[in-house]
Amino acid sequence: MKEKEWNELQSLYQGMQALRQAVYEEGNVLYAEWEPGISRTSFQMSAKNLAYYLALRSRDIRPLQSKLSKWGLSSLGRTESKVLQQLDAIVRNLALMSGEIKQLADYPKASEKFPGRKKLATEANALLGDPPKYRTTRIMVTLPEQAAEDKAFLVRLLERGMDIARINCAHDDSAVWLKMVGNLKEAQHITGKSCRIYFDIAGPKIRVDAVLSEKDKPRLKVGDLFFLSSDTSFKDLKHYPIIVFSESLNLFDALKVDSLVILDDGVLEGRVVEQKPQGVVVQVGKVAKPKGIRVKAQKGLNFPESTFRMPILTEKDRQDLLMAERNADILGFSFVRGSKDIAAIQKTLMEQIGNEAATAIPLVIKIETVEAVNHLPELIVAGASKNPLAIMIARGDLAAEAGFLRLSELQEEILWICEAAHIPVIWSTQVLENMVKSGVPTRAEMSDATMAGQAECVMLNKGEFVEEGITLLDAILVQSQQNRSKKTAQLRALKIAKKAWRKPKK
Known part of the structure; x- marks a missing residue:
């Protein structure tokens, strides 16, 4: 082996050793936080493996992956079910390839065995x-x-x-x-x-309970305004041609101006443009169809930028x-x-x-x-x-x-x-x-x-x-x-x- 290649292997071996130790230590710290609450003993080993995986994936390991692939080693792309064993296997192989050990038996095995996909x-x-x-x-x-x-x-x-x-x-x-x-x-x-x-x-689930409009089949298109309220007594159709009621939203404080409002799993998207005592005014920004969409009861409402304590x-x-x-x-x-x-x-x-x-x-x-x-x-x-x-x-x-x-x-x-x-x-x-x-x-x-x-x-x-x-x-x-x-x-x-x-x- 050429000196340059040997130096590359040595560097890779040391890098993998450091990674393995960091994952082990950080994973154990995280697992220690979880352990007191784990009463189901069959989950203990799985929780520990999850902690190791989160420690590993908190890093960008793409540069390391390309170096491992160059030497025909696992590129860490399938480590999910048994993280520590995969890291240990790579470290042992690198130790053998770089001459740190003469045979695999000379390298200490992992302290614990995880069951993996089984x-x-x-x-x-x-x-x-x-x-x-x-x-x-x-x-x-x-x-x-x-x-x-x-x-x-x-x-x-x-x-x-x-x-x-x-x-x-x-x-x-x-x-x-x-x-x-x-x-x-x-x-x-x-x-x-x-x-x-x-x-x-x-x-x-927050849903549309009712829709109030003078039209039989009210539609909304880009640029339109509608009123969103939990107050079923609110019927100001003069200023708001379409009023959407949702009794689930008894607390509108979470909906601030510019909060995102999504209707029917993304068929319609809008933003809050004004707050009122009875609810909020929403302006439509996107709809699935150019001619607009029908507004119906029982459709879902989502507010990804707001938090509702329900x-x-x-x-x-x-x-x-x-x-x-x-x-x-x-x-x-x-x-x-x-x-x-x-x-x-x-x-x-x-x-x-x-x-x-x-x-x-x-x-x-x-x-x-x-x-x-x-x-x-x-x-x-x-x-x-x-x-x-x-x-x-x-x-x-x-x-x-x-x-x-x-x-x-x-x-x-x-x-x-x-x-x-x-x-x-x-x-x-x-x-x-x-x-x-x-x-x-x-x-x-x-x-x-x-x-x-x-x-x-x-x-x-x-x-x-x-x-x-x-x-x-x-x-x-x-x-x-x-x-x-x-x-x-x-x-x-x-x-x-x-x-x-x-x-x-x-």
Whole structure:
């Protein structure tokens, strides 16, 4: 080896040693902050690995990656599930290559062994159920009201590949939900297939409750003004042709002038231009259609630049929980923003069903706000410290708050952080949406569904062609897992390569 190359290796070896030690020390400090609150012992090792991962990813390691790749070593691109072991393996190989040691046995091994992806698979199986033998990603389906009356419909869903049935508590009522549960259990008996039942508690979503206008079908376009209020007695149509009411917004103090207002998952964007005692005046800045959009009740409202102090569980949610916990295999919670919300959920469950039952039930935390993303590690630690936990990437509200450009990378960042904590992920919102609603998929959603295969579960929403959607998603997931496992490319034999290297004809 030339002296220049040897010096490069020595420098790289020393740099990796320093990185490994810094990650170890910083990770241990962070884990020490979490440890007192971790009562679920099976999460301890995962929490420690998460702490190491956060310490590693707090640095820009791109220059180091290129140097490692030059020498044919791991470039640290797949360290999520067992951070310290990956760093130790690289350091040991560099020690051997640079002549610091004569054989690998001479180098001390890592003090702890982390289970890696096997631990993630174990957690996913325990929470989401075992996947089919022929694919690793489960399929969740949101049940329509039809499931309460049509048992044969549920039989078909199971036969096509549904692994988890989602009951959305934002729609229908407990009587309908109980019929769905009863029919699903009978359908499982008929088909011999198992299916987890996931109750999705609605949570404090801010929605349009009513729209007041002299027009039958009020529309808003760029430049238009509308009044946003929680006061249903406010009816000044002379000055404000369209008044949008939302009773959830009983505190408008959080909406200052220039605060961003988003309607219907980003279909409309506006800014507050004036504050009034009864609410705020909003000017439309963007709409999805040049001719404007209809303003309707029940559409969602988002305020990504404002903070509303709303209880994580409404009174309706508490009532729904009383029924859901008796029938659900998994409970999901919406609009969780920080660890205090997790604590409130866990406390409510303990009060209603007792400590032992409360800590045994698996929870799903839906990530749908920028605030939740910013607090993702603490949400994971707070939830998984006491309960089996999964994370749902709820891309509708998240896209509205973060923007589509940021969403494209947030999806992957959430996957990486969850893998580091050995927490399963559910990929949701608008998966094969055109297919489920019209029967014809778009090219873009085929690619999106393929990427969704990196998660432990993918959710389909209800639609007229949901049965065909399950069949298509099943085929996509089976095919994609042959090519990729998480961030790792699976190098199966390529047909193109085989054809290129076939023997020429004589």
